[in-house]
Amino acid sequence: MKSLVICNEKGGVGKSMIATQFAYFCAIRRKLRVLVFDLDHQGNTSKSLLKKDFFLAANVNAGQILRGETLTMNEDQKNLVIVGDESLLNLQDMVTNPEDDINQMIYNNLYNAFESFRSYFDLVIIDTNPNPDIRMKAAMYLSNYAISPIQCNSESIDGIELLIKLIDDARQMNSEFEYLGLLVNLLENKAYQKQNFSTLVEKYNELILFDKEKGVVPSIGNNIAFQAAQDCGIPVWSFRQSTAQRAWAMLQPVFSLIAEKMSLPDLSKTKTNEGQK
């Protein structure tokens, strides 16, 4: 089982969009057994994924898992979402003894949960909340990979230093942790955005997601089809309109690159893939 955390303490940069669409990509296109763990109490990813029936809601939500409850699996179930719910905001209520270390309890419960997922899923995608609390940190300490969507504006770029601290901590805590990089999203065809993009690539060269084979830094442009796909709860490739096809043409190479960096298999090549193209 591989695990990928989508993290950036900035909101509105596309974490949920990437989490949702990458989940479809891996589950539908690559036929992997995917679990999406939504650690954001706003639950945008959960709501979007549960609009249609590609994914089902798990019997426990994220707040319950962090409190130590367990997920019940049934053998023929494939793709699940652990719903991000408002009880994630009151995690301190799990402390009954003032001596208890709540952060350690959350980490332990998440560790046990990951262990219990291992035989049922090929991939766990963890979407995180936009503030670097124990939810995001514990997910980074327990996962194999992380990626950070980022916007090319000065506030987002200023926030990178905090992200670097989180990544360094994760590397120290987790010897299997590999940071895939910053992924520019919502890029607009405007001079100041292009300038910020160049600054970002120059200054944070080591941190940015890079396609070695093609020699390019991939980016995702601002395209309304992403929002429409999120609102309808469907993969962006399933819209026929040319805008959506352009959106998918930007996203697909990025997803293939992430899958390749994570060494995720493509089981569609070995299983029948009826009803899909």
Ligand SMILES: Nc1ncnc2c1ncn2[C@@H]1O[C@H](COP(=O)(O)OP(=O)(O)O)[C@@H](O)[C@H]1O
């Ligand atoms: N490349 C994009 N083009 C257009 N809209 C996008 C793009 N990426 C994300 N969005 C939209 O921007 C909003 C914020 O994205 P979201 O994934 O919710 O960010 P986060 O999870 O980081 O807060 C959502 O409405 C989403 O559908």
Ligand SMILES: [Mg+2]
């Ligand atoms: Mg989100």
